[in-house]
Structure formats: structure tokens, C-alpha cells
Amino acid sequence: MRSATLALPALALALALAGCGGNAEGERKAMPPQTVSVARVEMREMAGSLRASGRLLAREEAAVALDVGGFRVRSVLVEEGAQVSAGQILAELDPSLLLPQIAQLRATLAQQSVAAEQARDQAARVAGLENEGVLSGEAIANRRFSARSTQAALAATRAQLQEAETRLARLKVRATVGGLVLERSVRPGDTPSPGTNLFRIARDGSIELYAELPEAAAAGMSIGDPADVRLPSGKVVTGNVRLIGARVDGQSGLVSVRIALPRDRELRQGGFAEARFTRAASVLAVPEAAVQYDADGASVRVIDKDRRIKRVTVRTGQHANGYVELREGPPAGAQVAVKGGAFTLEGDVVAIEGGKAR
Structure with a gap:
């Protein structure tokens, strides 16, 4: 009898707890679905955000070398950073050793010119006298030989003078092309050897x-694609892809790309810069x-056709x-949750804000 009396309160407690659990389950089932805004996966034009860094280098570099040796540099007329034109004098060598040689050759040439003229006249006087008995055949031959000999000596001296005058002209070092002087490696007083740059x-x-x-990135590029180049000063200049390398480096797997830039005083040979390629492309x-x-x-x-959530892993780009x-x-056209999606779980049924995707 006592045990039956104790069992009644326990049964009542169990029934009460069961009733509470049922109410909680009902409340959970009665909760409205999470409302989310949606968008479709679709193709869009997006400006590329690919970045690459490199060095600023001359598009085409020309060296100015010395053609003659043994002469001291008298003066240097330009500095690094100067804009020069083709043929402009950049430096002058001291001609004091060459000028006396030229003067001597000119004097010798004058003497030989007189001698050659005299020999030519003497040879002309004996023309047609071979069988007249006025002069021996040997004398006539000597006069003709003398005329040819003096002419040859005259030609040799003239060539020597021309070579000396050419050397004199080359003592003025001139720019081979017009452009920007990147480097000056000569000083007044130097005696550079031939071939020195x-x-x-x-x-x-x-x-x-x-x-x-x-x-892979280079494969998607084309000649003329725009690029914004940031200089060390923070200044940004806009250029265009001028050349895409024809080979892939065997060690790094990289392809060289040359970006043509407008003239700017802040562009310095050997400087570092970063490019951002801004070509628009159509992407999901x-x-x-x-x-x-x-x-x-x-x-x-x-979100599927039944408005249920499915988590899909993605790999993002730009x-x-x-x-x-x-x-x-997901493929193009798929609906994805935007606002409110973070509060959903796999398999949840959701309510779409506005009733349809944007």
C-alpha cells in the first residue's frame, strides 16, 4: 500500500515532463523559416586585379664607345639624365698629339703634289718620241716611271691625311641615338682605350x-592590354602591354611581359615598380x-527548387x-543566399525575400 502511494507522485511528474517536451517540440516546428535575400550566379564584366612587379628598364639601350685610343679626355659635356639628340657632342678628347701629325701630312702632300705635277709634265713632253732619236728609250721610260711613282706617293699621303682627319673628327664623342643619358662612365683627364663604353x-x-x-596569367593577356603601374613615389602611370615573352622560364615557370610607359621624370632606369592589369573580362x-x-x-x-539550403564549396578569384x-x-543561373544565409544550416527550408532571385 505504501509503495503504491509513492508511485502516484512519480507518475504525475513523468506526465508533466512529457507534456513540457511536447510543447517545446511544437514551438520549434512552429518557428517560421529563415528569410534570405538571393542572387543568381551570372556572368559579369570584371576588371582584372592581377598584379606583377618588376624593374624599369630602357626599351632599347645604345652604347657610345670610343673608336680611338691614346688621347686624354679634355671635357665632358653632359651628365646622367640629360636628353640628347643624335649626333650631339657628349665629350671631347685632347687633339694636341694629332694636330702636328696632320700639319706635317698636309705639308708633305703639298710637296708631293708639286713633284707629281712636274713628273707628269716631263712624261708628257716625251710622248711620241720613242723612235725619234731625241732621247733614249731608257730615259723616256724613267720619266714615265717617275710620273707614276710620284702619283702613287701622292695618293698614299692623301690617304694618311684622310685617316688622321677622321681620327681628329672622332675625338669629338657624339651620341649615336637621341634619348636619355642613363650612364656616364668617363671623366676629364681619363685616357680610355678603344672600345671603352x-x-x-x-x-x-x-x-x-x-x-x-x-x-596561366600571361596566356590570358593580349598586346595592348592596359596596366596601371605604381612607382616607388606612389605615383600611378598608365601603360600598355607591348610585348609578351615567347618562352616560359624553365626554373621559375614565369613569362616576361614588357609594359610600355609614357615619358615621366619619375621613371628611373633600374627602379622597382608594380603593375596592376585592368583588362575587363567576363566571369561567373x-x-x-x-x-x-x-x-x-x-x-x-x-537554394534548390524546394527552397532548401545546400552548402557548396567554391574557389574564388578577383x-x-x-x-x-x-x-x-555552382553553375550559372544557380540561386545563392546573400543576406541571412549565414544563419542557415544544410537542409534548412528558407523564405526568399521578395519571393524571387534578383
Whole structure:
């Protein structure tokens, strides 16, 4: 009897607890679905955000070398950074050793000219006298030989004088091309040897950015594509892709790309710069807010025809204007949750804000 009395309160407590659990389950089932805004995966024009760095180098570099040796540099007329024109005098060598030689050759040439003229006249006087008995055949032959000999000596001296005058002209070191002087490696008083490079000039002052890109990125480029180049000063200049390398480096796997830049005083040979390629491309994209990031990586919440949530892993690309490129993920046309998607779980039924995707 006592045990039956104790069992009644326990039974009542169990029934009460069961009733409470049923109410909680009912309340959970009665909760409305999460409301989310949606967007479709679709093709969009997005400006590329590929970046590459490199060195600023002359598009075409010309060396100015010395043709003659043994002469001291008398003066240097330009400095690094100067703009020069083709044929402009850059430096002068001391001609004091060469001028006396030229004067002596000119005097010798004058003497030989007189001698050659006299020999020519004497040879002309005996023309047709071979069988007249006036002069022996030997005398006539000597006069003709003397005329030819003096003419030969005259020609040799004239050639020596021409060579000396050419050397004199080359004592004025001239720019081989017009452009920007990149380097001056000569000083007054130096005695450089033949073949020594005295100056380096960037033809037309053209400086380019030599950048290197992965092979896959270079494959998507075309000649003329725009690029914004940031200089060390922070200044940004706009250039265009002029040349894409024909080979891939065997060690780095990179392709060289040359970006033509407008003339600017801040472009310095050997300087460092960074390029951002801004060519627009059509890519699959979704709003940035649609992409969720967690320990498993990036994903989106795809909404199926029954309005159920399915988590799909994605691989993202470039970002622009509030959108992100999907390089891997759901196909074009798929609906993804944007606002409110973070509060949903796999398999949840959701309510779509506005009733349809944007």
C-alpha cells in the first residue's frame, strides 16, 4: 500500500515532463523559416586585379664607345639624365698629339703634289718620241716611271691625311641615338682605350616595366592590354602591354611581359615598380556577401527548387565592385543566399525575400 502511494507522485511528474517536451517540440516546428535575400550566379564584366612587379628598364639601350685610343679626355659635356639628340657632342678628347701629325701630312702632300705635277709634265713632253732619236728609250721610260711613282706617293699621303682627319673628327664623342643619358662612365683627364663604353643612352627616352607573370596569367593577356603601374613615389602611370615573352622560364615557370610607359621624370632606369592589369573580362560572379568563410574554406548556400539550403564549396578569384569571381562552384543561373544565409544550416527550408532571385 505504501509503495503504491509513492508511485502516484512519480507518475504525475513523468506526465508533466512529457507534456513540457511536447510543447517545446511544437514551438520549434512552429518557428517560421529563415528569410534570405538571393542572387543568381551570372556572368559579369570584371576588371582584372592581377598584379606583377618588376624593374624599369630602357626599351632599347645604345652604347657610345670610343673608336680611338691614346688621347686624354679634355671635357665632358653632359651628365646622367640629360636628353640628347643624335649626333650631339657628349665629350671631347685632347687633339694636341694629332694636330702636328696632320700639319706635317698636309705639308708633305703639298710637296708631293708639286713633284707629281712636274713628273707628269716631263712624261708628257716625251710622248711620241720613242723612235725619234731625241732621247733614249731608257730615259723616256724613267720619266714615265717617275710620273707614276710620284702619283702613287701622292695618293698614299692623301690617304694618311684622310685617316688622321677622321681620327681628329672622332675625338669629338657624339651620341649615336637621341634619348636619355642613363650612364656616364668617363671623366676629364681619363685616357680610355678603344672600345671603352663612355655613355649609355635609352633611345627616345623610352622606359618600360619588365614584369614576370605565371604562364596561366600571361596566356590570358593580349598586346595592348592596359596596366596601371605604381612607382616607388606612389605615383600611378598608365601603360600598355607591348610585348609578351615567347618562352616560359624553365626554373621559375614565369613569362616576361614588357609594359610600355609614357615619358615621366619619375621613371628611373633600374627602379622597382608594380603593375596592376585592368583588362575587363567576363566571369561567373556572385555578391561578396554570398560567400561564407569557415575552417573548411569558402562556400555559398545554394537554394534548390524546394527552397532548401545546400552548402557548396567554391574557389574564388578577383574582387571588384562588390562582386567576387567564382572559379569553381555552382553553375550559372544557380540561386545563392546573400543576406541571412549565414544563419542557415544544410537542409534548412528558407523564405526568399521578395519571393524571387534578383
